[in-house]
Amino acid sequence: MSAQTSSETGSIQTSGTPLGRDDLARLVAKDIKPGSFVNLGIGQPTLVSNYLEPEQDITLHTENGMLGMGPEAKGDEIDEDLINAGKIPVTELPGASYFHHADSFAIMRGGHLDICVLGAFQVSATGDLANWHTGAPDAIPAVGGAMDLATGAKDVFVMMTLLTRDGASKLVEACTYPLTGVGCVTRVYTDKAVFLTGPDGVQVRETFGCTLEELQALVPVPLTAAPAVER
Amino acid sequence: MLNFIDTVGEAVAGIKDGSTVMIGGFGNAGQPFELIDALMDCGARELTVVNNNAGQGDQGLALLIKEGRVKKMICSFPRQSDSWHFDAKYKAGEIELELVPQGNLAERIRAAGAGIGGFFTPTGYGTMLAEGKETRIIDGRGQVFETPIHADVALIKALKADGKGNLVYRKTARNFGPIMAAAAKHTIAQVSEIVPVGGLDPENVVTPGIYVNSIVKVA
Numbered sequence: 021m022s023a024q025t026s027s028e029t030g031s032i033q034t035s036g037t038p039l040g041r042d043d044l045a046r047l048v049a050k051d052i053k054p055g056s057f058v059n060l061g062i063g064q065p066t067l068v069s070n071y072l073e074p075e076q077d078i079t080l081h082t083e084n085g086m087l088g089m090g091p092e093a094k095g096d097e098i099d100e101d102l103i104n105a106g107k108i109p110v111t112e113l114p115g116a117s118y119f120h121h122a123d124s125f126a127i128m129r130g131g132h133l134d135i136c137v138l139g140a141f142q143v144s145a146t147g148d149l150a151n152w153h154t155g156a157p158d159a160i161p162a163v164g165g166a167m168d169l170a171t172g173a174k175d176v177f178v179m180m181t182l183l184t185r186d187g188a189s190k191l192v193e194a195c196t197y198p199l200t201g202v203g204c205v206t207r208v209y210t211d212k213a214v215f216l217t218g219p220d221g222v223q224v225r226e227t228f229g230c231t232l233e234e235l236q237a238l239v240p241v242p243l244t245a246a247p248a249v250e251r
Numbered sequence: 252m253l254n255f256i257d258t259v260g261e262a263v264a265g266i267k268d269g270s271t272v273m274i275g276g277f278g279n280a281g282q283p284f285e286l287i288d289a290l291m292d293c294g295a296r297e298l299t300v301v302n303n304n305a306g307q308g309d310q311g312l313a314l315l316i317k318e319g320r321v322k323k324m325i326c327s328f329p330r331q332s333d334s335w336h337f338d339a340k341y342k343a344g345e346i347e348l349e350l351v352p353q354g355n356l357a358e359r360i361r362a363a364g365a366g367i368g369g370f371f372t373p374t375g376y377g378t379m380l381a382e383g384k385e386t387r388i389i390d391g392r393g394q395v396f397e398t399p400i401h402a403d404v405a406l407i408k409a410l411k412a413d414g415k416g417n418l419v420y421r422k423t424a425r426n427f428g429p430i431m432a433a434a435a436k437h438t439i440a441q442v443s444e445i446v447p448v449g450g451l452d453p454e455n456v457v458t459p460g461i462y463v464n465s466i467v468k469v470a
Contacts, residue, residue, distance in 0.1 A: 168354030
């Protein structure tokens with residue numbers, strides 16, 4: 021695949037403003053192919069479930085042993101034996117199944133999940149993911165299922181703000197935080213743009229509230245416009 | 252041999268100082284709280300505990316840690332909003348932590364129960380949790396060698412047992428129960444109900460009774 025030239029960048033879809041958390045979740049939900057088996061990570065990725073349409077027929081996996089997870093349980097629905105990976109009470113949908121922890125991670129590690137959606141501290145230009153540990157010397161490390169999700173799913177989508185509070189890009193040449201997985205991220209959904217990551221470098225699918233040139237000024241890795249087929 | 256035991260205290264009485272104890276549960280689901288409380292009361296010390304977490308709030312495993320009875324935790328996610336007893340011991344250097352990715356934790360436990368001496372997995376490859384471990388490229392992917400986790404005792408919670416020790420669980424409370432039952436030399440299950448032999452549909456048994464040594468009914 022040849023690199024895209026800057027003359028083609030004008031054809032990237034650009035919307036007027038940066039996306040909020042819910043808009044981003046709606047966009048990720050829309051991009052999930054019908055019939056997919058999906059694991060949504062704790063935190064921002066969980067919002068995606070609010071925007072999945074029944075016609076998409078998406079089956080949600082939770083690593084504590086269930087396929088066919090339904091929405092968060094409310095009131096009388098709350099059952100202490102039925103929780104998600106974030107330990108939030110959830111519901112079961114018709115057709116749900118339960119299995120033990122090793123089977124649940126075999127579903128993940130065996131490459132059976134189509135997509136997992138994760139948050140991130142940093143993503144590198146080649147799709148390395150850092151999302152479990154800041155590396156601070158006094159931090160208590162806790163990894164949970166992050167490394168299994170990152171290496172096991174067919175596609176790993178990251179949802180994050182593009183910039184830290186200090187204005188530094190979280191899309192980086194090489195991660196400075198401890199890695200969760202190597203070369204595992206395939207797409208990065210941010211408030212300012214959707215990026216495709218892989219061995220060919222970083223391609224931009226669409227931008228929100230900025231041009232590709234303005235985006236490039238924020239991000240320390242070379243960006244190219246994604247071919248139309250990817251958009 | 253299978254024993255039906257009247258009290259949780261008698262069920263855990265044989266747990267010795269220095270034992271490795273697996274404790275089932277993920278969050279509160281499937282956590283054998285009564286057996287953990289009994290382990291607290293029985294006084295065993297210098298324990299290595301295998302659990303997904305490292306105790307929450309002021310109950311169960313968190314109290315065992317607070318009282319200095321746990322020498323080492325093997326877990327995937329010790330740090331939580333309410334893991335203050337573990338946090339304090341860890342920061343004081345009074346507890347050892349072996350941090351294991353959750354899928355490796357589950358598979359290492361499963362491997363122990365299945366008599367497997369180890370396995371290669373891509374999980375953790377290229378990360379600090381693989382430092383010092385043997386690696387290989389298999390099918391073009393970097394993989395890390397992981398070894399089984401055996402235990403002296405497993406404390407698990409199931410919904411029902413029958414007279415042969417067969418177990419069924421309830422919803423996501425199943426989690427680590429079946430694999431821990433197989434991985435430990437001695438498995439103690441607390442159950443809500445005991446039914447006679449033949450009272451469970453053999454097609455629906457999740458943990459065959461061969462893995463279970465002691466059963467205690469907890470109301």
